[in-house]
Amino acid sequence: MGTPSFAAKRLPVAALLPLKRLRAQLAPTVADGLLSLGLLALIAWAAVQLFGWAIGRADWAVLQLNSMLLLVGRYPLAEQWRLWLLGGLLAAQAGLSWGLLRAWPRADRREQGQLWPRHDRIAVVVIILLALLLPAGLRLAGPLQGRWGLLAAVLLALRWAAGRWAADHWGGRLHRRGLKLLGLLWPLLYLLGFWLIGGGLGLAAVAPGDWGGLLLTVVMASFAMALSFPLGVLLALGRRSSLPVLRWGSVAYIEFIRGAPLITLLFIGQNILGFLLPAGMSPDRVWRAAWVLTLFAAAYLAEAVRSGLAAVPRGQLEAARSLGLNQAQALVTVVIPQALRVALPTMVGQFIALVQDTTLLSLIGLLDLLGMARGIMANPEFLGHSSELYLVLAVLYWSCCAALGLGSRALERRLDPRNLAGSP
Amino acid sequence: MGLKLPCRSLLPALLALVLGACASEGGAGVSSVHMATIRSRGTLICGSNGQLPGFSVIRPDGGYGGLDVDICRAVAAALLGDAGKLQLRPLTTTDRFAALASGEVDLLSRNTTVTLGRDAPGGNALSFAPVVFFDGGGLLVPLASGINDLKGLAGRTICVLSGTSSESVLADGLRALQVPYTPLRFQTADQAFSAYGSGRCQAITSDRSGLAARRTRLADPAAHRILPAVLSKEPLAPATVQSDPAWADAVRWIVYALFEAEEQGITQANVAAKLAEAKANPKLAERRRLLGVEGNLGSQLGLSDDFVVKVISAVGNYGEIYSRNVGAGSSLDLPRGANRLARDGGLMIAPPFR
Numbered sequence: 001m002g003t004p005s006f007a008a009k010r011l012p013v014a015a016l017l018p019l020k021r022l023r024a025q026l027a028p029t030v031a032d033g034l035l036s037l038g039l040l041a042l043i044a045w046a047a048v049q050l051f052g053w054a055i056g057r058a059d060w061a062v063l064q065l066n067s068m069l070l071l072v073g074r075y076p077l078a079e080q081w082r083l084w085l086l087g088g089l090l091a092a093q094a095g096l097s098w099g100l101l102r103a104w105p106r107a108d109r110r111e112q113g114q115l116w117p118r119h120d121r122i123a124v125v126v127i128i129l130l131a132l133l134l135p136a137g138l139r140l141a142g143p144l145q146g147r148w149g150l151l152a153a154v155l156l157a158l159r160w161a162a163g164r165w166a167a168d169h170w171g172g173r174l175h176r177r178g179l180k181l182l183g184l185l186w187p188l189l190y191l192l193g194f195w196l197i198g199g200g201l202g203l204a205a206v207a208p209g210d211w212g213g214l215l216l217t218v219v220m221a222s223f224a225m226a227l228s229f230p231l232g233v234l235l236a237l238g239r240r241s242s243l244p245v246l247r248w249g250s251v252a253y254i255e256f257i258r259g260a261p262l263i264t265l266l267f268i269g270q271n272i273l274g275f276l277l278p279a280g281m282s283p284d285r286v287w288r289a290a291w292v293l294t295l296f297a298a299a300y301l302a303e304a305v306r307s308g309l310a311a312v313p314r315g316q317l318e319a320a321r322s323l324g325l326n327q328a329q330a331l332v333t334v335v336i337p338q339a340l341r342v343a344l345p346t347m348v349g350q351f352i353a354l355v356q357d358t359t360l361l362s363l364i365g366l367l368d369l370l371g372m373a374r375g376i377m378a379n380p381e382f383l384g385h386s387s388e389l390y391l392v393l394a395v396l397y398w399s400c401c402a403a404l405g406l407g408s409r410a411l412e413r414r415l416d417p418r419n420l421a422g423s424p
Numbered sequence: 425m426g427l428k429l430p431c432r433s434l435l436p437a438l439l440a441l442v443l444g445a446c447a448s449e450g451g452a453g454v455s456s457v458h459m460a461t462i463r464s465r466g467t468l469i470c471g472s473n474g475q476l477p478g479f480s481v482i483r484p485d486g487g488y489g490g491l492d493v494d495i496c497r498a499v500a501a502a503l504l505g506d507a508g509k510l511q512l513r514p515l516t517t518t519d520r521f522a523a524l525a526s527g528e529v530d531l532l533s534r535n536t537t538v539t540l541g542r543d544a545p546g547g548n549a550l551s552f553a554p555v556v557f558f559d560g561g562g563l564l565v566p567l568a569s570g571i572n573d574l575k576g577l578a579g580r581t582i583c584v585l586s587g588t589s590s591e592s593v594l595a596d597g598l599r600a601l602q603v604p605y606t607p608l609r610f611q612t613a614d615q616a617f618s619a620y621g622s623g624r625c626q627a628i629t630s631d632r633s634g635l636a637a638r639r640t641r642l643a644d645p646a647a648h649r650i651l652p653a654v655l656s657k658e659p660l661a662p663a664t665v666q667s668d669p670a671w672a673d674a675v676r677w678i679v680y681a682l683f684e685a686e687e688q689g690i691t692q693a694n695v696a697a698k699l700a701e702a703k704a705n706p707k708l709a710e711r712r713r714l715l716g717v718e719g720n721l722g723s724q725l726g727l728s729d730d731f732v733v734k735v736i737s738a739v740g741n742y743g744e745i746y747s748r749n750v751g752a753g754s755s756l757d758l759p760r761g762a763n764r765l766a767r768d769g770g771l772m773i774a775p776p777f778r
Contacts (some may be wrong), residue, residue, distance in 0.1 A: 065484040074486040209511065271519055274526030285528070367474075367482075367512045375482040375514070378475035380755045383641045386614045 054391075062385040063392060065139050066376050070392070073212015075368050079204060082196045084147055084217065091155040093189055097182055098155075099162025100175075115163050127152050190226070208286035212367035215395060216286070220368065221355045221400075224293040226353075229347075230295070232301025233336065239306055250302070257299035265292050265386050270364045289361055297354050304350055308343030309335065341415050348408035352401045359397075369393060430655035454726030456670035457505065457584035458530055465508045474514030477637035478750040479535050479557075480756070485540055488512045491749040492533040493554055494739045495679065499531060501738035502678045502731040521548050524665060525670070531675060533662040535559075540661070550663040551672035554679045556742075557702035557750075558762040558771055561593040561655035562632035564639060566678050567647050569626050574601055574653050581606045583625040593656040594629045627690045629660065633750060636758040654762075674725045680774035681732045684714055685772065687765055692740035699733055736778045742772065 027033030027273030063070070072083055102120065116124070131152030135145040169175040197219065199205035211219060239249035257265070269292040270285055283291075312335050320330035340347075373389045376382055462468050472492050473480040480490040497507035513529050521542075524532045538555060546586035554659035563582070565571040571580070576599065584591045586609040598605055608625050609614035617638050622629040630638070632650055639645050662679065685691075688711055690698050702711045706765045712718035723729055739745055746763060747753040764770025 006475050014614065051744075069484060069486060074482065077486065208514070267519070271522040271526070274522070274528050363516065363623050365474075365516045365519060367514060371514070378477055379481045379483065380477040380640060383477065383638060384614055384617065386612070394690075 019170050049193060053387075054227075058388050058391075059385060060138055060388060061378065062382045062388055064140060066382070067138065067140055067144065069376060069388075070369065070372055072215045073372055074210045075143050076206060076210065079199070079206055082199075082203065087147075087151055088154055088197045089189060089192070091151045092158050093185060095155040095158030096162045096185075099164075100166050100178055100182055102163055102166070103382045107288075114370055115160075115167065120159075124156060127155065150307070190222070190351065203418065208284050211286065213372040216361075216367065217355070217358050217369045217373075220286075220290050220293060220361065221351075222356050224354055225288050225351050227294045228297035228301050231298035232347075233305050235298060235302035236305035236309060237331070239302065240309060240376050254299045254302055257296055258303075262293075262296050263363060267294055267362060267366050268292075274286075285364075286366060287363065289366060293354065293357065296357075297350060300350050301347060304343045304346040305339060305402045307346065308339035308341070311342045312338045341412075344408060344412055344415070348404055352404050354398050355404065357395065454670050454724070456668050456674070456726055458664070458668045458671040459674065459726055462503055462530055466504065467511045468496065468500040468503060468531065469511045469513060469524050470499070471513045471515040471520055471532045471534055472496065473534045474512070476535055478633055478754060480712055480754045489749070491557060492535060492662075493746060494745045494749065495533045495608055496531060498682060498735045498739045498745075499597055499662075499675055499678050501678075501734045502681075502727055503674070505728075505734055507738035523552070523665065527665075530671075531662060531664055531767070534643060535660045536663055537658045538661045545666060549666045551666045551669070553662040553664070553672070553675045554683070554774075555661045555771070556679060557633070557660045559631050559633050559660055561590045561597070561656040561658070562627060562635050563594075563627050563629050563651045563653070563655075564620070564635040565627045565651060566699055570664045571627065571651070573651065574598065574603060577605050577627060578603045579605065581608050581625040583608050583628040584611060585610055585613060585616055585630065586777040588630075589656070590629050590631060617641070624721045628635075629655070633756070633758060636750070636756040640755045640757070663754055670726055674727055678727075678731070678735060680741040681714070681735055681777075682739075682745065683730045683765065683774035684773050684777055685732065686735050686743040687767065688714065688774075689716075690740075692736060692744055695733060695736045710777075719778075 068080070072080065075083065098120075102117070131148045132145075135148045140148075151362060166175060167180070169178075195201060195203070197206065197211065197215070198208070235250050235254060238246045239254065241247050241250070266289060269288045300302040316338065317330055317335055320334040321327070325333065358368055359370045361368040362374060365371070367375060370393060373393055377386050377389060468707045470493075472488065474482060474488070474492075476490070476492070478490055480488060483489050493512065496512065500510040501507040511521065513532055515523050515529070515532070519649075520532055520534055520536065523529050532550075535557075536542070537559075538552045542550050543552055563574075569580075571577060574597065580593065582605050584594060584607050591607070591609075595607075598712070608619065609620065613630070613634075616628060619625060621642050626634070632654070635650050639648050639650070642648055651764055662675060663677055666672070685695075688698075690711075698711065699710070699715050700710050700716050702715050706718075709718065714720060715733050716722050716731070720729055721739070722731045725731075728734070742750070743765075746760065750756045750758045751760065760768075760770060762771045764772065766773035
């Protein structure tokens with residue numbers, strides 16, 4: 001991005017008239033033009049077919065009646081307000097972060113200083129469509145529609161307020177404090193989320209067996225990501241350690257986990273653990289699966305981090321040591337940050353794979369998004385509507401993975417040393 | 425004589441000790457690890473399918489329903505007095521036996537076919553309760569096709585789900601009859617049934633209960649019929665572990681009670697009236713024993729004497745359970761067939777309650 005050669009190529013095209021520009025992009029030669037036309041026709045045909053099916057032949061009642069089942073599974077109806085509250089908090093926090101971070105100047109960004117840059121305007125339209133038109137189109141119950149609208153309103157209102165505030169206080173002490181607070185708020189919200197979902201400490205407990213659908217998928221994936229990350233870093237350091245026990249221990253662990261398919265490990269966790277521990281002593285099967293996912297992801301993450309560590313020149317560590325830092329300080333403040341920056345794209349790739357791996361939970365009888373959809377398909381009332389459900393699943397999984405990918409690319413750009421100059 | 429005296433005084437003390445350990449179970453000396461665990465936990469954990477129409481499905485409100493689930497609810501009602509004190513565990517075909525053996529679930533009510541290998545101590549070592557549903561491979565045909573029996577399938581195209589037991593059962597059955605046919609294989613049930621619906625094959629094979637469920641989704645359900653021929657026998661029964669015979673007995677007789685109640689005409693609606701009648705009239709000995717007015721049949725199982733009353737008021741008798749989930753009262757509308765009471769020509773029979 002932003003390299004001189006790219007800009008040089010781009011400028012003359014942008015300077016042409018729109019029609020000529022389109023022609024220059026799609027049909028520089030006759031053969032290219034035909035190819036473009038053919039592909040466009042193919043895409044248009046597929047879109048028309050899909051649209052015709054979705055509007056005409058598909059029966060979306062299966063979604064209208066089961067939307068909460070897909071989202072939160074068998075979570076008790078009386079306790080679902082906790083999830084809506086959590087959704088509201090998440091929307092608020094997301095709006096706050098969006099607004100505060102958007103004001104952060106970045107060398108590679110063309111539209112500086114606007115409250116609503118072009119990408120954000122697109123995002124706002126998408127959010128409004130999803131929160132207002134989709135529930136209305138599916139004819140969800142009135143209260144449900146209202147709640148979705150409220151969530152979107154909270155998100156956008158806070159995005160607007162935080163964006164305005166950040167623009168006014170840009171670079172000041174308050175803004176820096178705000179950004180620091182933001183970094184603290186996310187982990188706090190995560191813990192609060194677990195409390196709201198699971199109960200205890202004054203709230204009625206909801207057993208993990210009753211979590212399901214998208215809720216279970218997100219809980220499992222985020223839990224595994226959050227814990228496998230530190231574990232993976234430790235394993236990667238262990239593998240490069242000079243202590244033989246630590247090194248061989250890490251190597252054995254990583255190679256054992258990488259040598260077994262995830263489904264085998266899940267089955268071991270579900271079926272063998274029950275025999276090893278006395279009856280009633282083994283942790284809930286949902287947590288067992290979460291730990292298996294975590295331990296599995298950690299092994300792969302360790303290798304990604306190791307590749308990052310290998311990319312940091314030895315001189316960095318030596319320079320840090322010669323400045324008087326001890327080994328641990330040099331690793332934590334100099335080597336690991338650089339290694340993680342290098343390993344970031346690979347790690348996010350692992351996280352995306354992890355989200356998709358959660359579908360294996362449906363094979364061990366957990367009601368994650370896929371398992372819940374299968375359960376709904378089995379209901380005699382909804383037999384034969386698997387296409388509708390699978391399409392929704394595809395969109396939901398794609399959204400989760402695309403969000404991860406977008407976030408990682410934004411983080412990459414932010415961490416790029418060339419863009420760090422303007423940071424507060 | 426001199427030796428017998430201390431023995432005589434010791435024996436009751438020993439007996440009291442043994443009984444004291446199970447006093448909390450309420451049974452007259454019935455000792456069962458599972459029943460004690462379930463009582464102290466306060467809920468019954470039941471392994472079920474969760475994805476089988478008519479037997480175990482999740483309703484849009486998040487609750488489970490179906491014939492298999494109602495058996496779980498009956499057991500919960502008998503043991504804990506409340507059919508709602510039940511935790512359903514969806515299990516897959518691969519982990520169902522391990523979940524039962526490791527104590528993860530107390531009871532397996534998951535469309536499990538009774539076979540020798542699963543029952544035998546050298547096999548899965550399960551203890552099966554009475555069969556609650558006689559299923560079997562069957563065929564669905566359009567009425568207009570004029571096919572009335574297996575011979576009528578000669579030369580026809582039959583939709584099958586590849587890799588299922590119904591595929592091999594059909595192949596074996598028709599080969600034995602020397603009936604040639606063309607199988608049209610599909611990966612998913614949705615594909616197979618939409619192909620059948622659009623006329624690409626003249627018959628489709630699956631479990632009879634599955635065929636009934638799918639028939640309801642066809643454009644005109646009344647234009648199709650399930651052939652009376654049953655290609656294989658799939659007796660489905662709840663199961664417990666073999667190592668706890670008292671628990672297995674309790675489950676067995678709770679299921680028998682569902683049959684017996686139907687035989688005696690006791691339903692969810694009239695159970696209170698029937699009980700009052702039995703209490704007032706000592707001549708109704710049979711009903712008095714069943715409902716626990718007379719004798720201590722329930723206690724002998726480690727249950728309360730009126731466990732049948734609790735079960736029937738919670739889920740109704742077998743006929744009601746059948747009708748509600750898979751029979752005339754449901755969208756599946758599956759005829760009772762072999763699942764009728766023995767007195768009506770079916771296979772369901774309960775031994776005497778005495």
